[in-house]
Amino acid sequence: MKRAAFAALLFIAPLIAFASAPTQAVIVMTKPSTHFAAKSLSAMFDPNISADERDLRELPGIHGFAANLTNDEIAALKASGTTISIEPDLERHAFADSVTPGQQTTAYGVNAVNAPAVWPVTRGKSLANGPAIHVAIIDTGIDYNYSELSGVFKGGFNFVARSGDPLDDNGHGTHVAGIIAAANDGAGVVGVASDVDIYSLKVLDTCGSGKTTDIMQAVQWVIDKKKEIGGNWIINLSLGAQDRTDAEEAQFASAASAGILVIAASGNDYPNSTGLAYPAGYSTVVSVGAVDSTNKVAGFSQRGPDLKLVAPGSSVLSTFVTPLVSTNDGRKIAALRADYAGVPDPTDPNAPLPSLPFSACPPNTTGISSTFVSCGFGGTAADFPASVKGKIALVSRGAGVTFIDKAANAAKAGAIGIVVFNNVDGPLNAALSTSAKTAAAIPATAPFLGITQADGQALLATPNAIITMSNGFEEFDLLSGTSMASPHAVGAAALVWASSPNSTATNVATALEQTAKDLGDPGNDATYGFGLVNAYDAAKMLNPAAFGSGVTPVVGPVHGRMAGRRGH
Numbered sequence: 001m002k003r004a005a006f007a008a009l010l011f012i013a014p015l016i017a018f019a020s021a022p023t024q025a026v027i028v029m030t031k032p033s034t035h036f037a038a039k040s041l042s043a044m045f046d047p048n049i050s051a052d053e054r055d056l057r058e059l060p061g062i063h064g065f066a067a068n069l070t071n072d073e074i075a076a077l078k079a080s081g082t083t084i085s086i087e088p089d090l091e092r093h094a095f096a097d098s099v100t101p102g103q104q105t106t107a108y109g110v111n112a113v114n115a116p117a118v119w120p121v122t123r124g125k126s127l128a129n130g131p132a133i134h135v136a137i138i139d140t141g142i143d144y145n146y147s148e149l150s151g152v153f154k155g156g157f158n159f160v161a162r163s164g165d166p167l168d169d170n171g172h173g174t175h176v177a178g179i180i181a182a183a184n185d186g187a188g189v190v191g192v193a194s195d196v197d198i199y200s201l202k203v204l205d206t207c208g209s210g211k212t213t214d215i216m217q218a219v220q221w222v223i224d225k226k227k228e229i230g231g232n233w234i235i236n237l238s239l240g241a242q243d244r245t246d247a248e249e250a251q252f253a254s255a256a257s258a259g260i261l262v263i264a265a266s267g268n269d270y271p272n273s274t275g276l277a278y279p280a281g282y283s284t285v286v287s288v289g290a291v292d293s294t295n296k297v298a299g300f301s302q303r304g305p306d307l308k309l310v311a312p313g314s315s316v317l318s319t320f321v322t323p324l325v326s327t328n329d330g331r332k333i334a335a336l337r338a339d340y341a342g343v344p345d346p347t348d349p350n351a352p353l354p355s356l357p358f359s360a361c362p363p364n365t366t367g368i369s370s371t372f373v374s375c376g377f378g379g380t381a382a383d384f385p386a387s388v389k390g391k392i393a394l395v396s397r398g399a400g401v402t403f404i405d406k407a408a409n410a411a412k413a414g415a416i417g418i419v420v421f422n423n424v425d426g427p428l429n430a431a432l433s434t435s436a437k438t439a440a441a442i443p444a445t446a447p448f449l450g451i452t453q454a455d456g457q458a459l460l461a462t463p464n465a466i467i468t469m470s471n472g473f474e475e476f477d478l479l480s481g482t483s484m485a486s487p488h489a490v491g492a493a494a495l496v497w498a499s500s501p502n503s504t505a506t507n508v509a510t511a512l513e514q515t516a517k518d519l520g521d522p523g524n525d526a527t528y529g530f531g532l533v534n535a536y537d538a539a540k541m542l543n544p545a546a547f548g549s550g551v552t553p554v555v556g557p558v559h560g561r562m563a564g565r566r567g568h
């Protein structure tokens with residue numbers, strides 16, 4: 001939950017259903033003798049629930065129907081004497097991808113955009129020594145140390161820290177990068193276009209938020225870099241918000257004028273938001289919505305008449321990186337950051353913590369290294385020995401002390417960081433819950449990472465260990481969002497452009513649109529745009545000679561087992 005709740009600018013799908021009406025998906029079987037037709041009972045249903053939300057489908061084979069019904073409606077149906085059964089519409093998961101040691105997984109999305117059919121011709125290196133394909137990922141950065149990405153990483157810039165180091169301290173940008181270009185190295189996953197050059201432009205902070213001006217500067221960086229080194233440039237934007245500005249629109253128009261292909265996620269706020277998010281909504285940007293492994297639109301995927309394409313964005317397997325606590329004796333301990341959150345609902349303490357109504361991100365947890373001092377539960381000044389000044393406080397969860405109080409107490413005691421270990425099994429997925437009304441009103445907190453109880457107790461047993469709080473625990477993760485759809489389209493565009501390197505950005509975008517697999521209503525529609533990206537058909541359209549023989553489109557099956565969105 002933590003990551004989703006704070007993904008204000010990241011298009012990872014929230015796990016919470018957004019429908020406010022309390023309906024549940026049910027399957028209703030009716031008595032054959034009643035010759036039931038679903039619509040005939042519609043008078044029993046609440047007219048305030050839209051047809052979309054109702055999602056009523058007749059099931060003539062069982063004399064029944066499926067629909068989203070309220071408890072009152074279910075009670076009314078039962079009382080009507082016309083039904084045999086009313087049962088929940090059980091969730092059936094697609095068999096999602098997973099990683100097997102010693103093998104390389106081609107995730108469903110890579111197959112769905114028909115990338116493997118292009119690979120015999122190119123994986124992103126331009127044919128006939130044409131202009132090189134460069135992909136700029138404007139995001140939270142990239143973990144360029146990750147073996148799946150280190151080979152394609154060519155540089156970039158960090159607009160958050162104003163430095164030349166765009167290392168990912170969130171994980172989102174690394175996931176996006178893996179979808180585009182994870183290495184074809186026989187292990188882990190493989191990207192849609194594993195031979196393209198990747199540039200990382202970090203504009204989103206560790207919490208996944210950033211400023212429009214930084215995004216605009218990143219776009220300008222790409223324009224300038226193209227002037228400097230040439231080549232065919234594609235920008236991926238798995239970010240955005242619901243508001244537009246003239247200035248940002250003009251910046252993207254200047255990128256288009258410079259011949260750069262800009263592709264952006266359509267946004268995850270359907271149905272709360274109508275139309276596309278921005279920058280996807282600008283006319284010079286190719287917008288991409290999300291479908292699942294059955295090519296059905298993802299429920300969160302923003303849509304509108306200007307949507308151009310869809311690509312896989314549900315339960316997408318790719319590279320991910322999380323915080324890390326390492327020790328000078330060689331331990332690498334997976335850790336979790338804590339974001340700020342609102343206070344719990346007093347009537348429902350188990351409900352997810354609400355997001356803050358303003359933007360605030362706790363102190364960065366990377367690059368902090370020292371010996372540690374055990375500080376009990378971190379609840380009082382007495383818990384913090386004077387020796388913790390300038391060092392990392394190691395603190396147990398519990399004793400009724402909130403995480404933010406522990407972190408604030410550590411800061412007051414002069415600690416440079418706080419590592420909190422769980423008091424039950426499992427990872428510590430903490431939030432720093434505050435009632436502050438502005439970012440400035442939040443008390444100072446020491447940089448905070450959470451670890452498991454076992455890892456905390458092991459640290460306590462080695463009191464002289466030097467520990468380092470950083471980011472770089474490498475793993476593979478399933479994420480959902482239009483954030484994951486856009487990079488599938490970008491990878492496909494890279495394959496198409498590499499196959500036909502003298503084409504223009506407009507040629508590539510047009511080929512992707514004209515060859516997309518039509519989904520939903522026939523022709524271009526507001527839910528699927530032109531349809532599902534098809535790298536092979538688009539590449540063949542621009543350079544049929546390159547695909548003259550022996551290569552046929554393949555759309556592979558989906559293998560593996562549902563692994564859940566996050567392991568914590």
Ligand SMILES: [Ca+2]
Nearest residue numbers: 183185187189
């Ligand atoms: Ca790989």
